[in-house]
Amino acid sequence: MKPLRASFVSSLTIPTTLPKSRFTKPKLLNFQFHFVPSSTFSSTHKKKMSISKLFTTLSSTPLSTESIDLPDPELEIDNQGEKFDWYAQWYPVMPVCDLDKRVPHAKKVIGIDVVVWWDRNEDTWKVFDDACPHRLAPLSEGRIDQWGRLQCVYHGWCFNGSGDCKFIPQAPQDGPPVHTFKKACAIVYPSVLHHDIVWFWPNPDPQYKDILVKKKPPSIPELEDPSYTKLMGNRDIPYGYEVLMENLMDPAHVPYAHYGIMQTRQPKEKADREGGRPLEISVKKLGIDGYNAKQEFGSSKFIPPCIFYAYSYSVGDQGNGSASPAEISKMHKKQQKLALIFICIPVSPGNSRLIWTFPRNFGIWIDKIIPRWMFHIGQNLILDSDLYLLHVEERKIMEVGFANWQKACFVPTKSDALVVVFRRWLNKFSGGQVDWRGKFSGALPPTPPREQLMDRYWSHVVNCRSCNAAYKGLNALEVALQVICVLSIGIVAATKQGLMSAAARTTVVTTAVLCFVASRMLKHFIYKNFHFHDYSHAFR
Numbered sequence: 001m002k003p004l005r006a007s008f009v010s011s012l013t014i015p016t017t018l019p020k021s022r023f024t025k026p027k028l029l030n031f032q033f034h035f036v037p038s039s040t041f042s043s044t045h046k047k048k049m050s051i052s053k054l055f056t057t058l059s060s061t062p063l064s065t066e067s068i069d070l071p072d073p074e075l076e077i078d079n080q081g082e083k084f085d086w087y088a089q090w091y092p093v094m095p096v097c098d099l100d101k102r103v104p105h106a107k108k109v110i111g112i113d114v115v116v117w118w119d120r121n122e123d124t125w126k127v128f129d130d131a132c133p134h135r136l137a138p139l140s141e142g143r144i145d146q147w148g149r150l151q152c153v154y155h156g157w158c159f160n161g162s163g164d165c166k167f168i169p170q171a172p173q174d175g176p177p178v179h180t181f182k183k184a185c186a187i188v189y190p191s192v193l194h195h196d197i198v199w200f201w202p203n204p205d206p207q208y209k210d211i212l213v214k215k216k217p218p219s220i221p222e223l224e225d226p227s228y229t230k231l232m233g234n235r236d237i238p239y240g241y242e243v244l245m246e247n248l249m250d251p252a253h254v255p256y257a258h259y260g261i262m263q264t265r266q267p268k269e270k271a272d273r274e275g276g277r278p279l280e281i282s283v284k285k286l287g288i289d290g291y292n293a294k295q296e297f298g299s300s301k302f303i304p305p306c307i308f309y310a311y312s313y314s315v316g317d318q319g320n321g322s323a324s325p326a327e328i329s330k331m332h333k334k335q336q337k338l339a340l341i342f343i344c345i346p347v348s349p350g351n352s353r354l355i356w357t358f359p360r361n362f363g364i365w366i367d368k369i370i371p372r373w374m375f376h377i378g379q380n381l382i383l384d385s386d387l388y389l390l391h392v393e394e395r396k397i398m399e400v401g402f403a404n405w406q407k408a409c410f411v412p413t414k415s416d417a418l419v420v421v422f423r424r425w426l427n428k429f430s431g432g433q434v435d436w437r438g439k440f441s442g443a444l445p446p447t448p449p450r451e452q453l454m455d456r457y458w459s460h461v462v463n464c465r466s467c468n469a470a471y472k473g474l475n476a477l478e479v480a481l482q483v484i485c486v487l488s489i490g491i492v493a494a495t496k497q498g499l500m501s502a503a504a505r506t507t508v509v510t511t512a513v514l515c516f517v518a519s520r521m522l523k524h525f526i527y528k529n530f531h532f533h534d535y536s537h538a539f540r
C-alpha cells in the first residue's frame with residue numbers, strides 16, 4: 001500500500017499509523033512541511049523536507065578510530081571539576097492539560113513521591129511530598145474538600161496550599177492546638193507553571209522558598225510564542241532516563257527501529273531496504289550546562305537534566321548582519337518553523353517519563369479539528385516499536401556498568417555523535433548515571449511479560465485526559481452496539497410470524513449483524529490502541 005501524502009503537518013509532525021480495523025492494513029501518513037533556511041528568507045525559495053531532515057545530513061565522513069571518544073576532533077570540553085547537582089534543578093511533573101483540578105495526582109520524579117493538586121484558594125498548582133505527616137499515608141489517595149484543602153482520607157487531616165495543617169478531627173476543640181505544630185505540616189516543594197507544565201524544585205528546605213527569583217526553569221522560545229501550536233503528550237517508560245535520552249538523540253535508528261511507521265529521507269543509492277545512510281552531526285562544546293549540535297537542516301541542544309530540543313533553524317541567527325531588528329523579525333515571521341521538544345524525566349532506576357511537544361507556526365488549524373488522542377495513537381506506536389529492545393539494552397548496559405559504556409559500545413561513525421557526547425556529559429559531571437542519593441539498591445526492576453511491559457493503558461491512557469475520555473467513550477459505544485444487537489435479535493424472536501413483514505424482519509436482523517460486527521471491530525481497535533499493540537520487526 002502506497003503512503004498517503006498530505007501537504008500539512010499534524011501536531012505529531014511525524015508519520016503516524018492509524019489502524020482502521022482488524023481487516024484493514026494501516027496507512028502510512030507521510031506528513032511533510034515547507035521551510036525556509038535561515039540563510040534564505042525569500043518566500044519563493046521554499047524546500048520540501050521530511051521530518052528526518054531535521055536530524056540528519058548527507059555527509060559520509062566517519063569518525064577515525066582515534067576520535068571515537070570525541071565525536072568532533074575540535075570538541076571543547078568545559079570542565080572545571082564541577083559536579084552536576086541533580087537536586088538543584090527544576091523538574092517537570094506533568095502538562096496541565098492532563099491534570100484534573102478536582103483530584104490530587106500521584107507522581108514520582110527523581111525518586112521522590114509527590115502529589116500535585118490544584119489549590120483553588122490561591123488559584124495555583126501545588127506540589128507536596130506524598131506523605132501525610134500523621135502516619136505517612138499517601139496524600140494522593142485523598143481528596144480536595146469543600147474548602148479547597150487537601151485532605152488525607154486515612155484520618156481526615158486537612159492542609160492548605162502552604163502545607164499548614166488546618167484541621168485534625170481527632171484533636172479536642174478545647175485542647176492544645178496540635179494542628180499548629182510544625183510537625184503537623186505537610187512538606188511543600190517550590191513549584192511553578194511554566195510552558196503549560198507544572199515544575200517543582202526537589203528540595204523543600206525554606207531557603208529555596210523563593211528559588212524562582214534566582215533560577216527559573218529552562219525557557220524555549222517556541223513554547224512562549226502564541227503563534228505556535230503546541231499540543232503535548234506524556235507516557236511512563238519502562239526503561240531509564242539515560243537510555244531514553246540517548247535514544248531520542250539518535251537519528252540513525254529511525255529507518256530501522258521504526259520501519260513502516262516513520263518515513264525518512266532516502267539516499268540516491270540505497271544500500272539496504274530501509275535506506276540507512278551516513279549522517280553528519282557536529283558538537284563543538286560540552287559543559288555542565290549541556291551542549292549544542294549542528295546538522296545540515298537544523299540544530300539541537302541538550303539542556304540538562306531533562307530537555308532535548310531540536311529545531312529546524314538556528315536560534316539567534318540574524319541573517320547576514322546588515323538587516324535591522326524590524327527586518328529580521330519580519331523575515332523570521334515568514335519562515336515555517338518546527339521544533340521537536342522531548343522532556344525526559346528520571347523517575348527511578350529502570351523507569352522514566354517522557355513529555356513531548358512538537359510546536360510549529362503553520363497548519364495550526366489541524367489541531368483544532370483532529371482530537372489529540374488520534375495523534376497519540378501514532379505517537380504511542382512509535383514509542384512501542386523500540387520499547388522492548390531498549391528495555392533489554394538497558395539491562396545489558398547495567399551488566400557492563402554505566403561507567404564502561406564507551407568501552408563496551410563500538411561507536412565509530414558520526415551518526416552516534418550526540419549519544420557519545422551525552423554519555424561523556426554523564427561521565428564528566430555525574431559519574432555516569434543519575435544521582436539517586438542512595439534511595440535505590442541500583443538493581444533494575446525485573447522484566448515483566450511483553451504485553452505488560454508495553455501496556456499503554458497504565459503508562460499513558462490513565463494519565464492523558466484526551467485518551468482517557470476517548471477510551472471511555474469508545475467503550476460506551478461498544479456496549480451500545482452490543483445492546484442494539486441483542487435488542488434487535490430479541491425483537492425478531494418475540495414477534496410472531498405474521499406481525500412483521502419479511503422486509504422489516506430482514507432489516508432488523510441485518511441491523512443486529514452489523515452492530516455485532518461493528519462492536520467486535522471496535523473492541524479490537526480499543527485493545528490495540530489503548531492497551532497493547534505488539535510490533536514485530538521480523539515481519540516488517
